Each structure stands twice: as structure tokens, then as C-alpha cells.
Amino acid sequence: MAAGLLASPAAAASSSTQAGKASSSHSTPRPVVSVSKTKASPAKSDECPTKVTFSSNIKVKTxxxxxxVAYRWLRGNGTKSKVKTFTLKGKGVKNATVKESSTFKGGDTKGWQAVEVLAPRKKTSAKGYFTVSCGGDEGDGGKQVVNTGHVGAQIWVDENNCSATLIGRITSSSHRWVRYQWVVNGHVVDRDAVRVDGSRRVYHTIRPRDDYRGWAQLQILSPVKxxxxxxxxRIECRDSSPKVSASVDAPANYEGDCPVARTFTGTISASYGSGHVKYRWIRDGSAGSWQDVYFSGHGYQSRTVSDSWSASASGTSKRAIEILGGPTSGTVEGKVTCKVAPPAAKAWVENGTAATQTAATCPKASVSGTGSIYATGPIKIKYTWSLDGTVVKTGALDFTSAGSQSVSFTSDSDGLKGGSVKLAIDGAGSDVVNYAAVCKA
Structure with missing residues (x-):
């Protein structure tokens, strides 16, 4: 089904895989669902056979x-009906009454039924109880009554899902102990003795592991045979409706540059059959819009769907898939860690550049300069020394970490004159200092 496949078995298929993209829509609020207590009519009956009709009202604010709307019937004996669906048209509060009937052929039977709404929200009604109690031998539909002397036996079968209850009535014209046995397909399956005063019911339940059919008989052993x-x-154990399931795989954890797109991959599987299956992505707890995939053919089939997550910051995102009228997959989580690039290292000339002119044989002299360059991190820089506007030395420094490095130069000069010395970094500033004459004019 969801909407087709689960509701009815189908034919034809291949094991091909189809990719589908999920679309996200969170603008429409989810419907509000309520369901009335299931009513059994008649709730009590002493006639057989008796047809009991169960009904409940489903109210949806859409x-x-x-x-x-997808729903199914739950029964007191543990069985469930196939999933059924109907469509409500228009917005607002809508009502729909759903019904199911069961016929009870005889015996004392008590039980209940309730309706379970699966979509658009899960909701289960209160139980509606019933009792069928057939009085007198005529109430058993005239099935197979044998009287020998003053003891008689009667049997009928109540078939359920993968079980059958044998119901017998032993009659006696006087108060006495009666020994009896159950025979199924020619084999004795149970023996017992009961005290009978007029009439008494006895029971035996057959619970096979697979489909089973045959006949049963209640035999009186004493006081007379x-x-x-x-x-x-005929007992049927196989659930004929297809089984639909979903699973989701998360993308591998990511660490790197952001924004980044990550993809969750889902697999929707069907045991067999053809039809459309409706599903939707549950994104971080919020349901998206319904989508569908199509199955056609016999045997196991699967379809692959995907949903994208665009992450612009570090964080996690969770995904699950919900099948309309069916199960919801487990939730998986993807993780993104965005790397922040460190700021680019910078360098500059520190204050404190010095220049000194020293006399040689006047008017000849020499000028020496020292300086310090600081870097905030790993960086390669080029520097120049200039004497009175003329470049006298160039060099390069390689910083592997934050810190300072010293540089210096010496150049011939005219001791009769003073001037200026400049230490500069390509594109990153400079420092200028003056020096004085050392020779007399």
C-alpha cells in the first residue's frame, strides 16, 4: 500500500532500482485526527449464526x-485487517464512517474490535466489545448432533488467523462424569473427562505453523461410546498482503570547506506486488510532502530515493522515511564540520631601525644600518636597504612561525655629508632614519 500496494496484492515486477529526488515542504500544517469509540452491533446476541457489524467515525481537520486516510481493524484475537485507504477532498473538518462485519456461526464467543488510523496521523479508537452466546442445541445451526443412549456430542469449528478452535457440546440426561477425546485427521490430539449435568461445552485449539486443513471429531469414550x-x-496462516519497508543511509561525516551539499540515500522495498507506495522524508523531526514510487512485478523489489542537505555551518542533520500506512525507518544522522581558514600572516618593520656613518680616510666613510622585521605567522618576504634613495642591498626572509628577524647592511659613503637610510618590505611598509656627516668640510 501505502496507497495501492499494501491494499491489494499485485503482479509483475523486476528487481530494478530507481532513483527519485525528494522535495521539501514544511509550509502546510499536519492534519488533526480523532476517532470515535468502535461500536459493535449487536453488542450481544444469543442467536447463531450472528453477523456483528463494527463501526467507527474518523474525523480529520485537514x-x-x-x-x-489509511486505517486497519484490530481484533481481540490478535489479528489485523489489511490496510485500507480513502481520500478526503477539500480543507476543513471532514468525517467518514468505516465499517467491518464478521459472522459467528456458533458457540460462546467474546471479543472486541478497534480501528487504528495510520495516516495522516496515528490514532486508535476505544475498543468495541461483543458477546455471542448461542442458547440450546438449535442455536448451533443444526450441526452434527449424535445421541447414543443418554450421552450425545456435537462439534463446530471457529476459524481464526492461523488457528482454529474446536468447540464441542456434550449432553447428558443425568449428572455424570463423561470421558471424551478429540480426533483431528484420524489422530487423537487430546483426552479429558468432565462432569456433565444436562449440557457442557469443551474446547480444543489447533495452532499450526503453516496452512492446515482437514476434519475434526469429538468422541465420547464413557459411560457409553x-x-x-x-x-x-481450513486454516490459513500466510499474510497475503505485501510487506513494505524503508531504510536510510547517512552520508559519511564531512570535514572541510563550507557550504557543502550532502546526500541521504533511502531504500524502499516491497516483498512482492505492483502499485504505488507513498512515502515522505522526516527531516530533523519535521515531515516533508508525500511522494511515491511504483512497483511492478513478482518477487522482492526495491527502489532507491535520495534527499539533499546543504550545510553552510558546522552541525548535524537527521533523516528517516515514513511509509503511508506502513512503518517508519530508523533515523540516521549526518555530520558536517566546517574548517575556518586562518588569517593570512602579515609582516612589518619594527620601530628601532638604526644607521651610523663611520669615517675611514676623510672624506671617505661608510654607513651601516640595522633593523628588525616582525611576522605574525608563516610567511616569505623580500626587503630592501636604501641609502639616500639608492638601493644598496636586497634580501629575503622565510618565517616558519610568528617572531622577529634582524637584517643589516654596510655601504661606502661621503663622510662630508649626512643623509637617510630606509629599510622597506615589499608592499608592507618601511622605516627611515637619518645619519650625520663625520668629516670636516
């Missing part, structure tokens, strides 16, 4: 132009 006629049964 915000969409079309809303699909007699038996019921054979009652035939």
Missing part, C-alpha cells in the same frame, strides 16, 4: 485540498 460427525476446517 489543511490540504486532498488528504489520504458415541461421537459427533466430522467437521471440516
Amino acid at each position: 489543511y490540504a485540498s486532498k488528504t489520504t 458415541s461421537s459427533s460427525g466430522r467437521s471440516y476446517f
Whole structure:
């Protein structure tokens, strides 16, 4: 089904895989669902056979132009009906009454039914209880009554999902102990003795592991031998509806530059059958819009769908897939860690550059300069020394970490004159100092 496949078995298929993209939509509020207590009619009956009809009202407040409702019946004996769907058209509060009937052929039967709404929200009604109690031998539909002397036996079968209850009535014209046995397909499966005063019911339940059919008989062993006629049964254990499931795989954890796109991959599988399956992505707890995939053919099939996550900052994102009228997959989580690039290292000339002119044989002299360059981190820089506007030395420094490095120069000069010395970094500033004459004019 969801909307087709689960509701009815189908034919034809291949094991091909299809990719589909999920679209995100969170603008429409989810519908509000309520369901009334299930009513059994009649709730009590002493006639057999009796047809009991169960009914319940499903109320949906919807915000969409079309809303699909999926539901199934739950029964007191542990069985469930196939999933059924109907469509509500228009926005606002909508009501729909759903019904199911069961016929009870005889015996004392008590139980209940309730309706479970699966979509658009899960909700289960209160249980509606019933009792069928057939009075007198005539109430059993005239099935196979045998009287031998003053003891008689009667049998009928109540078939359920993968089980059958054999119901027998032993009659006696006086108060006495009666020994009896159950025979199924010619084999004795149970023996016991009961005290009978007029009439008493006895029971035996057959619970096979697979489909099973045959006949059953109630035999009286004492005080006189007699038996019921054979009652035939057929037990079916296989659930004929296709099984639909979903699973989700998360992308590998990511660490690097952002923004980045990551993709969650989902697999929707069907045991067999053809039809459309409706599903939606649950993104970080919020449900997206319904989408569908199509299955066609026999045997196991699967379809692949995907959903993208665009991350512009470090964080996590979770995904799951919900099948309409079916299960919801486990939730998986993807993680993104965005790397922040460190700021680019910078360098500059520190204050404190010095220049000194020293006399040689006047008017000849020499000028020497020292300086310090600081860097904030790993960087390569080029520097120049200039004497009175003329470059007298160039060099390069390689910083592997933050810190300072010293540089210097010496150049011939005219001791009769003073001037200026400049230490500069390419594109990163400079420092200028003056020096004085050392020779007399």
C-alpha cells in the first residue's frame, strides 16, 4: 500500500532500482485526527449464526485540498485487517464512517474490535466489545448432533488467523462424569473427562505453523461410546498482503570547506506486488510532502530515493522515511564540520631601525644600518636597504612561525655629508632614519 500496494496484492515486477529526488515542504500544517469509540452491533446476541457489524467515525481537520486516510481493524484475537485507504477532498473538518462485519456461526464467543488510523496521523479508537452466546442445541445451526443412549456430542469449528478452535457440546440426561477425546485427521490430539449435568461445552485449539486443513471429531469414550460427525476446517496462516519497508543511509561525516551539499540515500522495498507506495522524508523531526514510487512485478523489489542537505555551518542533520500506512525507518544522522581558514600572516618593520656613518680616510666613510622585521605567522618576504634613495642591498626572509628577524647592511659613503637610510618590505611598509656627516668640510 501505502496507497495501492499494501491494499491489494499485485503482479509483475523486476528487481530494478530507481532513483527519485525528494522535495521539501514544511509550509502546510499536519492534519488533526480523532476517532470515535468502535461500536459493535449487536453488542450481544444469543442467536447463531450472528453477523456483528463494527463501526467507527474518523474525523480529520485537514489543511490540504486532498488528504489520504489509511486505517486497519484490530481484533481481540490478535489479528489485523489489511490496510485500507480513502481520500478526503477539500480543507476543513471532514468525517467518514468505516465499517467491518464478521459472522459467528456458533458457540460462546467474546471479543472486541478497534480501528487504528495510520495516516495522516496515528490514532486508535476505544475498543468495541461483543458477546455471542448461542442458547440450546438449535442455536448451533443444526450441526452434527449424535445421541447414543443418554450421552450425545456435537462439534463446530471457529476459524481464526492461523488457528482454529474446536468447540464441542456434550449432553447428558443425568449428572455424570463423561470421558471424551478429540480426533483431528484420524489422530487423537487430546483426552479429558468432565462432569456433565444436562449440557457442557469443551474446547480444543489447533495452532499450526503453516496452512492446515482437514476434519475434526469429538468422541465420547464413557459411560457409553458415541461421537459427533466430522467437521471440516481450513486454516490459513500466510499474510497475503505485501510487506513494505524503508531504510536510510547517512552520508559519511564531512570535514572541510563550507557550504557543502550532502546526500541521504533511502531504500524502499516491497516483498512482492505492483502499485504505488507513498512515502515522505522526516527531516530533523519535521515531515516533508508525500511522494511515491511504483512497483511492478513478482518477487522482492526495491527502489532507491535520495534527499539533499546543504550545510553552510558546522552541525548535524537527521533523516528517516515514513511509509503511508506502513512503518517508519530508523533515523540516521549526518555530520558536517566546517574548517575556518586562518588569517593570512602579515609582516612589518619594527620601530628601532638604526644607521651610523663611520669615517675611514676623510672624506671617505661608510654607513651601516640595522633593523628588525616582525611576522605574525608563516610567511616569505623580500626587503630592501636604501641609502639616500639608492638601493644598496636586497634580501629575503622565510618565517616558519610568528617572531622577529634582524637584517643589516654596510655601504661606502661621503663622510662630508649626512643623509637617510630606509629599510622597506615589499608592499608592507618601511622605516627611515637619518645619519650625520663625520668629516670636516
